[in-house]
Amino acid sequence: MSNEAVLHAHAATGHAEHHEHHHHHESFITKYIFSQDHKMISKQFLVTGIVWAILGGLMSVLFRLQLGYPNETFPILEDILGKWAKGGKIQPEFYYALVTMHGTVLVFFVLTAGLSGTFSNLLIPLQCGARDMASPFLNMLSYWFFFISSIIMLSSFFIETGAASGGWTSYPPLSAIGDFSEGSKAGMDCWLISMALFIVSALLGGLNYIATVLNMRTKGLSMTKLPLTIWAFFFTAVLGVLSFPVLLSGAILLLFDRHLGTSFYLSDIFVSKTQTALPNEGGSAILYQHLFWFLGHPEVYIILLPAMGMASEIISTNSRKPIFGYMAMVGSLFAICILAFLVWAHHMFVTGLNPFLGAFFVLLTLLIAVPSAIKVFNWLTTLWKGNIRFTPAMLFAIGFVSLFISGGLTGIYLGNSALDYQLHDTYFVVAHFHIVMGVASMFGMFAGIYHWYPKMFGRHLNHTLGYIHFWVTICGAYLIFWPMHYQGLAGAPRRYYDISNWHFLKGFDGLNQFISTVALIVFATQLLFVFNYFFSMYKGRRLTTKNPWGSTTLEWTTPINPGHGNWPGEIPEVHRWAYDYSKDGRDFIPQTEPIGAEESHH
Amino acid sequence: MNEIKNSPLGDRGKKIHPHKFAMWVALASIVMMFAGLTSAFIVKSSQAGWQDIETPSLFIYSTLVIIISSVTVQMAVRAHKQREKMSKYRLYITITAFLGALFVALQFFGFSNLWTQGITFRSSISGSFLYVIIGLHALHVIGGVAALLVTFFRAFSRRERVYSSVGIEIVATYWHFVDLLWIYLVLFFTLIK
Ligand code: HEM
Numbered sequence A: 001m002s003n004e005a006v007l008h009a010h011a012a013t014g015h016a017e018h019h020e021h022h023h024h025h026e027s028f029i030t031k032y033i034f035s036q037d038h039k040m041i042s043k044q045f046l047v048t049g050i051v052w053a054i055l056g057g058l059m060s061v062l063f064r065l066q067l068g069y070p071n072e073t074f075p076i077l078e079d080i081l082g083k084w085a086k087g088g089k090i091q092p093e094f095y096y097a098l099v100t101m102h103g104t105v106l107v108f109f110v111l112t113a114g115l116s117g118t119f120s121n122l123l124i125p126l127q128c129g130a131r132d133m134a135s136p137f138l139n140m141l142s143y144w145f146f147f148i149s150s151i152i153m154l155s156s157f158f159i160e161t162g163a164a165s166g167g168w169t170s171y172p173p174l175s176a177i178g179d180f181s182e183g184s185k186a187g188m189d190c191w192l193i194s195m196a197l198f199i200v201s202a203l204l205g206g207l208n209y210i211a212t213v214l215n216m217r218t219k220g221l222s223m224t225k226l227p228l229t230i231w232a233f234f235f236t237a238v239l240g241v242l243s244f245p246v247l248l249s250g251a252i253l254l255l256f257d258r259h260l261g262t263s264f265y266l267s268d269i270f271v272s273k274t275q276t277a278l279p280n281e282g283g284s285a286i287l288y289q290h291l292f293w294f295l296g297h298p299e300v301y302i303i304l305l306p307a308m309g310m311a312s313e314i315i316s317t318n319s320r321k322p323i324f325g326y327m328a329m330v331g332s333l334f335a336i337c338i339l340a341f342l343v344w345a346h347h348m349f350v351t352g353l354n355p356f357l358g359a360f361f362v363l364l365t366l367l368i369a370v371p372s373a374i375k376v377f378n379w380l381t382t383l384w385k386g387n388i389r390f391t392p393a394m395l396f397a398i399g400f401v402s403l404f405i406s407g408g409l410t411g412i413y414l415g416n417s418a419l420d421y422q423l424h425d426t427y428f429v430v431a432h433f434h435i436v437m438g439v440a441s442m443f444g445m446f447a448g449i450y451h452w453y454p455k456m457f458g459r460h461l462n463h464t465l466g467y468i469h470f471w472v473t474i475c476g477a478y479l480i481f482w483p484m485h486y487q488g489l490a491g492a493p494r495r496y497y498d499i500s501n502w503h504f505l506k507g508f509d510g511l512n513q514f515i516s517t518v519a520l521i522v523f524a525t526q527l528l529f530v531f532n533y534f535f536s537m538y539k540g541r542r543l544t545t546k547n548p549w550g551s552t553t554l555e556w557t558t559p560i561n562p563g564h565g566n567w568p569g570e571i572p573e574v575h576r577w578a579y580d581y582s583k584d585g586r587d588f589i590p591q592t593e594p595i596g597a598e599e600s601h602h
Numbered sequence B: 001m002n003e004i005k006n007s008p009l010g011d012r013g014k015k016i017h018p019h020k021f022a023m024w025v026a027l028a029s030i031v032m033m034f035a036g037l038t039s040a041f042i043v044k045s046s047q048a049g050w051q052d053i054e055t056p057s058l059f060i061y062s063t064l065v066i067i068i069s070s071v072t073v074q075m076a077v078r079a080h081k082q083r084e085k086m087s088k089y090r091l092y093i094t095i096t097a098f099l100g101a102l103f104v105a106l107q108f109f110g111f112s113n114l115w116t117q118g119i120t121f122r123s124s125i126s127g128s129f130l131y132v133i134i135g136l137h138a139l140h141v142i143g144g145v146a147a148l149l150v151t152f153f154r155a156f157s158r159r160e161r162v163y164s165s166v167g168i169e170i171v172a173t174y175w176h177f178v179d180l181l182w183i184y185l186v187l188f189f190t191l192i193k
């Protein structure tokens, strides 16, 4: 089936579709709001992601204020936040809501929707040589489900009892019974409904990405000629499509327990607030953890793989060298994708999991280190003796590799159940996943934005601001999260409102203030990036050539500001893989160039 | 549609239509959702305090109904492919949609039988599972009925002439899927005891 036919199928069913062949009038609404152009949808995801990143970052600044200065008051907070900061002090309920929302927002809204949503949408059609997604209409729906889900999540901050506050994992029984915490009242319902809509959005997006990669590649573009970005987005979508529905079932059961009196997760536990036992019988809270982590672990790779793909592409382009071990890169993505479904119980070692069963999960968990190490090795060998151009995108991509190594190593500690008994639910885990997932994927996202901004807006981001952004952020990230390893090893538990009451943690008071201060600085620096982003949209240096980075891939063969349909004439044909850099005495050879008779093999 | 010859994939016309493919991916995702629920059922059924319940006998009829509807939807696809039989096509779609609605109604009566026997959300975990899983399946059937109705009205609309059979084929795939899913669920609930 052809690309054209897909676009036309829509024209025929009344959803007006436009592309190069016949320019219809596009109204503001069809162009900017209910757009079905993958490039516009990608920008919508990105801008929504940026808004959420600012909000989520702000939340962390607020709760770091509490953690760094537990005994001080900040009267200005009461002016802004009202009862949530009575007397200028973040209240416990609000603190827990902040932590919960920070996790939810960053994991799902920023690093899933903001990352995959932006770059899968932008790059899959462009790098596969397609006029648009398999179903532009479902693609548009995917964004709007995300948007509605966002609004519901956001609104939960404004209800009387506050937003959900049971942690981003929302474990029952805490999350199931309103009597247990304020956040488990209406806030938790908002959370569940919002997440259900989010899952629908992720599924609609994911099935489009898969269908497009498999069915709509241009002539000559076999799977093994695909850029690694596309492979990464593809596996990300597969992970999402197969794991999100399981979270949906978990959430549905939780909704039943909350409102219809079922006992999936609840049993006859005692509620101190009402001084009675629950009427439920025989439920198992562990069941929720199984359902949650069956998504939860693949989810962390849903967040990571796009960053890996983009880092591969950017590192190769800016080292002017072919990626080292292309097939090994694809193979390790595949291995990670399979293993991601087989390790979920490593989050549950201390739940009373049978230690014999635990041993298998230890083994499978440690196996993930193998494909991860292969990838790291290949990035480093690609960089090795490269002709490196340190663009901001390249710096962020290298920073990504650094962070992935640092955080991956601590994963190996945690993957041993014997060590995890000690480390579970301490700041060691917080340090591990922020470095390996949170910050590393943010770096992948920044790298992607700096690299593909010219394709999105026809202008460059300001590079000086980019360098400042990079150096402050990487130093800040390590300064914030490195010390947390020590706190965790010493036994500091995560998620607590105030750990200064424990005598054995007294020594960390100064360190906590230091971390909070750095967090504030790093947050402010991100605002610099946001400024750069919006400023450069109107005032950035204009692109003068189609292919500013000297890249081989198809997106750079489109006009500087491509219309809907991407290529004005025919879609180019592909003749070679995406990594012919510094070959046969040439700086780079585009994928569209036929293989010459004399050409050497890679 | 002279743009077709512009098509980069012109030589791949025999390949599966992207929309059809997207439907298969969606089905995989629905499978995962029910796999999650039924494995939760297995996990729970091995724990203390579990009581089996009889599945309502009405479900035999609903099984029959949904199997017949699979046949009629297939006949609709065939009629659509042979263009001149559009009236038959409409007829089969109508019958299928009707059988779908009948199926949902039967499920509902099965549920109310159970409920009057005292199997409520509060009284029985296995019952709760039954309600949730079969209820979710029924929702998927309702979704299928809605899709059929859309296809149905399209078949009558003067403005849009849909010659491509892709739409009805996708709906039919989905319909067979919910049918198979139901058979799986029936077998599951009967055999797991
Ligand atoms: C060598 C690879 C890795 C291993 C062996 C590993 C192992 C683990 C283990 C055992 C835990 C549970 C710790 C606990 O709660 O006690 C954990 C937590 C976590 N890991 Fe990893 N990990 C690895 C890589 C990654 C990667 C690549 C990501 C994300 C991209 C990631 C994200 C997370 C997250 C988000 C958590 C914490 C979830 C929570 O409890 O809130 N990990 N990791």
Ligand SMILES: [Cu+2]
Pocket: A296, A297, A300, A343, A344, A346, A347
């Ligand atoms: Cu994990």
